[in-house]
Amino acid sequence: xxxxxxxxxxxxxxxxxxxxxxxxxxxxxxxxxxxxxxxxxxxxxxxxxxxxxxxxxxxxxxxxxxxxxxxxxxxxxxxxxxxxxxxxxxxxxxxxxxxx
Amino acid sequence: xxxxxxxxxxxxxxxxxxxxxxxxxxxxxxxxxxxxxxxxxxxxxxxxxxxxxxxxxxxxxxxxxxxxxxxxxxxxxxxxxxxxxxxxxxxxxxxxxxxxxxxxxxxxxxxxxxxxxxxxxxxxxxxxxxxxxxxxxxxxxxxxxxxxxxxxxxxxxxxxxxxxxxxxxxxxxxxxxxxxxxxxxxxxxxxxxxxxxxxxxxxxxxxxxxxxxxxxxxxxxxxxxxxxxxxxxxxxxxxxxxxxxxxxxxxxxxxxxxxxxxxxxxxxxxxxxxxxxxxxxxxxxxxxxxxxxxxxxxxxxxxxxxxxxxxxxxxxxxxxxxxxxxxxxxxxxxxxxxxxxxxxxxxxxxxxxxxxxxxxxxxxxxxxxxxxxxxxxxxxx
Numbered sequence: 160x161x162x163x164x165x166x167x168x169x170x171x172x173x174x175x176x177x178x179x180x181x182x183x184x185x186x187x188x189x190x191x192x193x194x195x196x197x198x199x200x201x202x203x204x205x206x207x208x209x210x211x212x213x214x215x216x217x218x219x220x221x222x223x224x225x226x227x228x229x230x231x232x233x234x235x236x237x238x239x240x241x242x243x244x245x246x247x248x249x250x251x252x253x254x255x256x257x258x259x
Numbered sequence: 260x261x262x263x264x265x266x267x268x269x270x271x272x273x274x275x276x277x278x279x280x281x282x283x284x285x286x287x288x289x290x291x292x293x294x295x296x297x298x299x300x301x302x303x304x305x306x307x308x309x310x311x312x313x314x315x316x317x318x319x320x321x322x323x324x325x326x327x328x329x330x331x332x333x334x335x336x337x338x339x340x341x342x343x344x345x346x347x348x349x350x351x352x353x354x355x356x357x358x359x360x361x362x363x364x365x366x367x368x369x370x371x372x373x374x375x376x377x378x379x380x381x382x383x384x385x386x387x388x389x390x391x392x393x394x395x396x397x398x399x400x401x402x403x404x405x406x407x408x409x410x411x412x413x414x415x416x417x418x419x420x421x422x423x424x425x426x427x428x429x430x431x432x433x434x435x436x437x438x439x440x441x442x443x444x445x446x447x448x449x450x451x452x453x454x455x456x457x458x459x460x461x462x463x464x465x466x467x468x469x470x471x472x473x474x475x476x477x478x479x480x481x482x483x484x485x486x487x488x489x490x491x492x493x494x495x496x497x498x499x500x501x502x503x504x505x506x507x508x509x510x511x512x513x514x515x516x517x518x519x520x521x522x523x524x525x526x527x528x529x530x531x532x533x534x535x536x537x538x539x540x541x542x543x544x545x546x547x548x549x550x551x552x553x554x555x556x557x558x559x560x561x562x563x564x565x566x567x568x569x570x571x572x573x574x575x576x577x578x579x580x581x582x583x584x585x586x587x588x589x590x591x592x593x594x595x596x597x598x599x600x601x602x603x604x605x606x607x608x609x610x611x612x613x614x615x616x617x618x619x620x621x622x623x624x625x626x627x628x629x630x631x632x633x634x635x636x637x638x639x640x
Contacts, residue, residue, distance in 0.1 A: 162307040162486060163411070163460045188389065190418040193522040203463065203516060206408075206415045207387035210522060211463050217515035223275045224311075224487040237620035237629055238310040244360070248386035 162238070163205040164245035165213060165221050168196050176209060178202065178249060181229060185249035207248040275489055283492040284320055290499045291322035298324050299502050300451040301495070302444065302593050304332040304437055305458030306621020307486050313630040315488045325499060326451070328593040331440050332458065334408045334433075335361040335619035336591055337540040342433040343367035345568050346405040349431065350380035352569065354562075355398070357383045357391035358405035361619040362433075364612055369576030372405070388419045395428035403562045405431045411461050413551050414525045417532035420553075420560055431562040434551035436535050437461050438469055443546050445477040449594060453502045454480040456494050459513040464529070466521025470509045478507040485513040532557055541615060542588025579613065581606055587614035590623050597624040604628060 166178035171189065176196060178187045189196065192209040196202055201218045202209040213221055228239045274280035291299055303309065309329045312318060321327065331337050344367040350356045356372060363373045363384060376382040381400065385391045388404055395402035406416045413434040420430065441455055457470060462483045470481040480501035484494025494512045501508060511517055531554075538550035553561040562568075584602055589595035597603050597616065607613040609625055616622035 162310075163463075188418065190422065191414050191522065191525040191528055193524060203460070205411055205460065207389050208415045208418060210411065210414065210460070210525060211516055213515060220275075220487065221485075221515060224485075224490075235629075236314070237626065238307070238314050241307070241310070241620055244386050248390075250386075 162241050162245065163203045163210065164225060164242050164249075165201055165203050165218065166249070168198055168200045168202060170198055171196065176202070178204065178209070180246045180249065181225075183246060185246065187249045204245060204249055206245070275487070280489055280492060283489070283496050287325070287492065287496045287499060288322045290496065290503055291324040293324055295324075296503060298326065299453055299499050300326040300328060301454045301456060301498050301502070302328045302330040302452040303456040303458070303484075304330045304441060305456075305461070306333040306336075306619065306626070307460070308332065308456060308458060308484070308491065309623060309626050310621065311486050311488060311491055313626045316630075317488060317491060321495070325495070327456075327495065328452065329590075329623045330444055330452075330455075330593045331540060331543055331591045332437075333591070333616070333619050333621040333623070334412070334435055335359075335365055336587060336615040336622045337435060337440075337543065338362070338365060338407055338433045338615065339539045339541045340366070340368045341539070341570070342431075343371065344369075344570055344573055345563070346372055346403075346431055347375050348568050348570055348572060349403050349562060349566065350375040350382055351378070351572070352566070353381075353401075354403045354566070355381040355383065355394070355400040356403050356405050357385045357394055359386070359407055360384045361621070362405060362407050364618045365615045366579070366582060366613070366618075367573075369573055369578055388416050392419055392424045392428055395425045399427065401427050401429070403429050403431050403566075405433065407433045407435075409435055409437050409458075409461050410464050410529060410551070413533060414464055414522075414529050417528045420532050420557055421528055424560065429560045429562040429565050430553060432533070432550075432552055434533065435540065435546075436549055436551050438465070438473065439535070439548040440540060440543060440546050441470075441473055441481075442477070443543055443549075444593060445473075445479055447592065447594075452479070452593065454482070454498045456491075456498055457481050457483045459483060459485045459490070459516055462511075462513070462517045462521065464522050464525050466519050466526075467509050467511045467517055468519045469521070474507050474509055480507050480510070482510045483513050483517050485516065540591070542591035581613045585614035587616040587622075587624070590616050597627045600624070
């Protein structure tokens with residue numbers, strides 16, 4: 160639950176970013192992110208809120224864990240489940256209709 | 260190095276960068292070897308760290324002379340029974356409770372929210388506090404968001420309250436604040452902890468500077484680490500190095516997500532909405548400044564002040580006899596291991612949890628049960 164999940168910003172509208180999580184686009188709130196974000200930026204997200212803009216040059220290292228979890232883990236795996244819950248949390252963010 | 264190589268061959272874990280992993284493990288083994296000094300015990304305070312350590316089998320490659328103990332890093336697990344009782348009573352009083360999934364089955368004194376739901380109470384599981392706000396918007400029910408989680412999660416609750424939720428929405432805060440509980444663990448007379456591995460994403464919010472006064476007061480090093488197997492190895496190697504050198508300092512081994520000052524806009528919102536107050540954590544007893552409660556300006560959205568919560572209505576309920584034997588509290592304090600509990604894996608399993616540590620996906624018992632039951636803990640007593 161404290162893990163968070165990284166994704167790439169597609170567009171920003173009225174304080175809500177559409178973020179791509181491994182091909183799934185979800186709205187994420189930008190109320191508490193540390194720096195301004197725009198299309199192409201990577202953000203770390205937790206319970207539907209972006210909490211950190213991740214420097215582009217370091218995103219590879221950040222993504223590695225999630226890719227392992229999402230590609231190898233079974234549906235029951237707790238850690239993978241928490242990551243999927245974080246992606247679902249973004250979808251729950253009252254949106255602008257851009258969930259997909 | 261020979262036995263290390265064999266262990267590496269037999270384990271399922273493939274490090275992203277095997278050369279670097281081998282280098283870090285070699286360093287860790289040298290630092291924690293008996294030649295280098297007595298056993299080293301360090302504590303992490305994050306369920307996600309425990310998940311990664313157990314899931315990727317890291318303990319099987321750690322040196323014999325190093326104990327990595329999980330401390331009170333599971334927010335659901337440290338939620339105290341009276342806090343669950345408040346949610347249960349509100350649910351029985353007819354309020355619609357929205358909460359994160361793991362809170363559903365956490366036992367209160369007598370029953371859990373799941374039990375209340377089975378009795379007919381309205382309880383909704385949400386992934387985000389925003390979803391709880393949507394529930395309130397789309398219904399006429401009084402929706403109470405039973406809020407759990409550390410500072411990382413509390414920031415989202417704060418943002419929602421600052422954005423102006425609908426009038427039928429309120430918050431029952433069980434949010435906890437990690438830095439003060441590290442002080443309590445460090446001061447326990449029975450503690451063996453010589454250093455802390457701090458959780459990367461909580462520190463994303465607070466910044467690593469928050470640990471500097473702690474380090475000064477207690478003379479124990481703190482290393483901020485990420486969650487990838489290599490991040491954890493790097494964090495442990497740095498921490499053991501600092502312990503061995505007797506250097507009490509803060510080291511940031513997760514610079515891609517953590518800075519010294521942290522996320523200022525998030526901190527500003529967090530502290531505008533919440534204030535830290537003392538309170539009980541399950542198993543840890545009283546933690547000064549460990550609970551996050553709503554400030555007076557937010558009394559109108561504070562379920563504790565907005566509604567009468569008739570806790571006396573639970574006085575006649577009989578606690579489960581098994582709960583008496585649960586050692587969740589000692590596990591959270593780092594004094595016992597899941598396998599020390601006679602209920603572990605027999606009477607207490609994820610499908611029928613007795614204690615909170617078996618409920619939450621971040622609870623030590625649940626993690627150990629899922630990833631093999633009895634992971635090698637080196638020389639823990």
